[in-house]
Amino acid sequence: RLSVGPDLGPQLQELLDLAKLGDYRKLLSSPSTIHVSATDDNGVACSISMSSGYGSGAVLPGTGIWLNNSLGEVELHPEGFHSVPPGSRLISNMAPTVARSSQGAALAIGTPGASRITSAVSLTILNLLRFGMPLAEAVNHSRLHVEIFEDNPTVAFEPDIDIGEPPGFQLRPFPANSMYFGGVQAAMWDPVAGLSGFADPRRNGAVAVAG
Numbered sequence: 001r002l003s004v005g006p007d008l009g010p011q012l013q014e015l016l017d018l019a020k021l022g023d024y025r026k027l028l029s030s031p032s033t034i035h036v037s038a039t040d041d042n043g044v045a046c047s048i049s050m051s052s053g054y055g056s057g058a059v060l061p062g063t064g065i066w067l068n069n070s071l072g073e074v075e076l077h078p079e080g081f082h083s084v085p086p087g088s089r090l091i092s093n094m095a096p097t098v099a100r101s102s103q104g105a106a107l108a109i110g111t112p113g114a115s116r117i118t119s120a121v122s123l124t125i126l127n128l129l130r131f132g133m134p135l136a137e138a139v140n141h142s143r144l145h146v147e148i149f150e151d152n153p154t155v156a157f158e159p160d161i162d163i164g165e166p167p168g169f170q171l172r173p174f175p176a177n178s179m180y181f182g183g184v185q186a187a188m189w190d191p192v193a194g195l196s197g198f199a200d201p202r203r204n205g206a207v208a209v210a211g
Contacts, residue, residue, distance in 0.1 A: 186198055
């Protein structure tokens with residue numbers, strides 16, 4: 001059984017330290033989305049993303065459950081949560097994904113990263129399927145993301161991508177392996193190659209194998 005997900009030790013300690021300060025505003029800036037991908041040698045794949053948005057800073061007494069504030073996510077509700085009609089279904093950028101090839105290979109993949117989640121997952125899958133990259137190379141490869149930044153259509157990108165000068169877009173370069181572009185966690189089982197997994201170096205992550 002192989003799984004890929006964040007090593008929460010340092011982050012959990014940081015969260016506890018912030019909680020001791022009693023200042024909920026500092027908690028709001030804590031990392032709050034995680035992803036775990038797992039596959040086993042029977043070809044079963046599982047992909048789970050969990051998020052508290054930016055976190056509400058409130059815990060239900062006696063439960064340990066930290067309430068989210070997804071209504072306040074600026075990526076999802078740029079005009080504020082009051083712009084959402086009552087009864088609306090909340091939207092989400094999270095995209096935990098599983099896939100299976102005709103040869104029986106199974107893939108579990110996903111990432112944190114707000115509005116960059118879908119581009120990070122789709123680009124990694126494109127690297128695997130279209131360009132035939134090994135899993136580690138597909139995850140580690142430079143990424144781009146098309147967005148509205150400061151009210152302008154923008155292409156955000158890492159090095160080693162030939163962006164050119166797309167008409168109507170401004171360019172927003174980032175350094176290599178920037179956490180802005182998510183932290184893809186991917187696990188795969190192939191009937192010939194067996195188990196493989198890779199944790200994106202853009203964010204803290206780890207690979208675990210159980211017998």
